[in-house]
Amino acid sequence: MCVRKSARFYQTQYGLLLVCLLWIGILFAQSPDTVSTAKSDTGNIAVWLDVNGAIGPAMQDYIQRGLSRAAERRAQVIILQIDTPGGLDVSMRKIIQEIIASPVPVVSFVAPGGARAASAGTYILYASHIAAMAPATNLGAATPVKMNTLASQPEVPDSQPKGEQPDKSDRQDAMTVKVINDAVAYIRGLAQMRGRNADWAEQAVREGVSLTAAEALDKNVIDLVADDVSDLLARIDGRTVDLSGEKVKLSTRSLALERIEQDWRTRLLAVVADPNIAYILMLIGFYGLVLEFTTPGTIVAGVVGAISLLLALFAFQVLPINYAGLALILLGITFMLAEALLPGVGALGIGGIAAFVIGSIMLIDTEVPDYGISIPLIATFTLMSAGFFMLVFGMVLKSRKKPVVSGSEELVHSTGEVLESFDQEGWVRVHGERWRARTNTPLSPGQRIKVTAMRGLLLEVEPCQPDHTMNATEN
Template identity: 45%
Template sequence: MQAVLAVEPTVAGRTAADGMVAQITLDGPIGPAAAEYFDDASKRAVADGAVAIVLRLDTPGGLADSMRQIIAGMLACKVPVLVYVAPAGARAASAGTYILYAGQIAAMAPATHLGAATPVQLGGATPLPKTGNSPASAGSAAKDEPAAGDDAESHKVMNDAIAYIRSLAQLRGRNAQWAEQAVRGAATLTASEAAQQHVIDFVAADVAELLARADGRKVQVGDRDVTLQLKGVSVHEYAPGARTRFLAIITNPTIAYLLLLAGIFGLLLEALHPGAMLPGIAGGICLLVGLYALQLLPVNYAGLALMALGVGLLVAEAANPSVGAFGVGGLVAFVVGSVMLMNTGVPGYGVNLGVIAGIAMGTAALLALIVWLVFRSRRAHPVTGDSAMLVDTGELLEPVEAGGEAWMLVRGERWRVHSDIALPAGARVRVVSRQGLLLQVEPA
């Protein structure tokens, strides 16, 4: 579970500090799994005697609730948290910017960037208020009037986000004006620019340099001041546990979407074929796990309702085939609902459109097959009963006189037949009617 990374000791004449530093890596969208991972790993690190935590960050952003849960854990942590955006090419965008501001030490690797922290609401992006060329004053967030095109809800969300990141900036003594612009105008900075504008503390090429440059700095942990003693300590990687890894898989929007579909169609198969057992059991498990994942994600319930309507119409088409009206309507509702299901404005939280397109194409092909089979069945000749018998032909096994009876072979069976005209043995005749077990025939 723990991999040890060697950190070069010390400067000349100084011994390595006792203890160890825990490293926690958040790589990817910030969501419920990331929040649970940080909470669990930070508590384990403190219990193991870590003197500090390095939070290595590379994220496009994520969910506000999960971000706030992580920041609350950082502020409540009993040891300093050093937030480090790495490796080269990484970013701390959107929610990552807030997390970076919350750390006692904020550092970035070269060729990284941060910013674009404008909040996104469920159902669409929050419009950006129009701002002037001059930076906003410290108290402006609470005094702004909604810009044209804004509604009250988006204005409240914007002001709440601005106040939150400004409070973090003031707590850590960082650039609060730029923090507001990152939220209000989606401003971004590179690592060197962030260091120059006092958004971060410094730029470090790796974890060893991060610890070396942080060594000796005074930081505030809760209500006490702490001097960091980090040179020469060992760094232990705290990997996510099995539960966290499982949560990360099922809260992937595409996986949750597929689990939901697998559950629905598994239960439908069980309903259509009672006693099959396996589809019902697997479908029930998939549906429950998918619903658990959905309640953790930014779900649009209008999209979920459209998906349910679409599945219902497709089932109705399969159970009572029409000319395709139910099927086409169901397919359209299903595809529109699938696209609307997740809030694609939140980075990393949208169902893969390729998966939706593939399922839609497969459903359309199945629908076309059902309609084709329906029309073919309507054109097909009957194969059982009197209707099928009336189009059959057979061969007389013996001659028959006019108005008399004889035996004939039809469909491999011997039937007694009546004919109004005389016919020789071996003649081909067609059945025209049936009265009990006697067939009326005429020359084919």
């Protein structure tokens, strides 16, 4: 019965793994891109990419593949419709590199009304061949996010003598100055390349100022204001842009619009690269591998743990990770595991919880919106981790030290009764079951025996000692 149950257990696990693999195969078999309009003649199209959301690894992958698709289709122009609060500096710079190297003119269009191109979006707008905005949109606030703490510092009263007022540069550490100056030089370079207002670009970085669409047009930050994409195509028709040192005149009035949507791969990458999801995957990976190593044969725990940990490592590769925070999380898990193995006064457990919480807070080294780990999520997994390692895992380890109470292993050292006289092989009763037994000592019916070993379905027995016989209970 035990064998059949074990077989069903493994069959269930293999079935679950097969379903997962089939599902992944179906996803990879889908088309790589989703185009929302009917195919037009190659070369007579405008490709439309929807940059809606934070600038991160997923958005970077989507834009890169969209620019490549536009080049393959020999599109006349690429439209990036932008609505973003900003994003990661690394992803932003890679997108800008793709725009500058693009063989197809790129038009960044902040739309629809109410949209914004804040922070990283401003840099992308400056890097584009043509920059446009819809009414009731804004851009700016391009200060590196970690530098915003400078704005919260108390100001010195004007009544204080000028000579006693501390210089603002004295309040900025060397790293702050380097980051701001690097960002200023970068955006000024983009502005000079495209012939746009470099002074306001520097102001947007140093002071975090923003502009409306009309103000941006008046200050030569953008090239035009358009109501929608159709109006945009009409307004840029006949304009000349500098494409890798070559002057190119645009003819866009009669172009067919081909919109490339974010496909399942982009959405999947966006999910995996989300710091909260990456954090959960990392912990699932750790727990799964620990469970597999402590209880070999689980299989599903090991497979799920390994896959989750690899996905988490992939996400950490593209996220701004603080490795000191990651080391603290591992140290916390180690301490909580040690508390389960070596229960004492709780110092290891308390230290493990503290290290786990501090490491989780430090893990993502950025203050960019939508790129932090939720505090409630950290609290939840801290409690779950503490419970898992110090309670559940401790109970599992203690149960492994208890004597076996079922199965063939439990028969060894058990006592029984001889059913017939024999001096080599015969029949005995152990736990109410008839077993074939072998002995080196002659035995008689009713005599108490002890099982010393088990060879297949044959028990090796020996007579119980007198003190054992007196204390033995009838089975």
